[in-house]
Amino acid sequence: MNIISYYFNNFGKIMFALETHIFIFLVSLTFSIIIGITISIFITQEGKKKIGRIILSVMGAAQSVPSLVIIALTFIFIGIGIKPAIFALIVYSLVPIIFNTTSGIFSVNQDVIEAGKGMGLTQNQLLWKVKIPIALPVIMGGIRSSATIIIGSATVAAVIGGGGLGDFIFIGLKLQKPEILISGALTVSLLAIIVDYIISIIEKKIVSKGLKIKKSRRIYHEKLHKYNYDFCINF
Secondary structure, eight states: OOHHHHHHHTHHHHHHHHHHHHHHHHHHHHHHHHHHHHHHHHHTSTTOHHHHHHHHHHHHHHTTSOHHHHHHHHHHHTOSSHHHHHHHHHHHHHHHHHHHHHHHHHTSOHHHHHHHHHTTOOHHHHIIIIIHHHHHHHHHHHHHHHHHHHHHHHHHGGGGTOOSTHHHHHHHHHHTOHHHHHHHHHHHHHHHHHHHHHHHHHHHHHSOHHHHHHHHHHHHHHHHHHHHHHHHHHO
């Protein structure tokens, strides 16, 4: 049985697994965004920058921890099922959101903040009208990374009863059936590409045009610098 025939013969089962995978993804990402941005806002407040820098360093180191470790610890202390799987994915996907949001807020020019204070803005107004909008491209980058991590790691969460498309991958490996494995892996890959594209569209809609121009110029100068460097080396 080839991959195409298996896919169409089991289309209903694959779509059900896809729905479960999307549900796990949406719940995990929603809670990750809420918790991650809340933590970042708390640790970037005035007087807490030292704590923020420490947490930022910890988050940077935590990015190297494999998702399987988090899922294994969740299995040991919480158990199996879709809820423990979602909990593990939330914990693991917090890292890029906290890291990017904290970095983005810290990177806001101090002169801009002082100008806002001079206009009489309160701390909350500075946060939501100055810091967050300027840091938004970096924050969205963290959310995109987190979304990709959740979709990929959700396949591993199938080992603790999370369900989703990971079931096809592990069944295919166990039975040595490449058509089952590839059906699951291909669907996960397509889902990741589509989700990343959707988030990129949302990012373009909500990010200020001025920040887009600034980002485009930065990318242009980086490419120009790289071209000049390569030219000098080759010359």
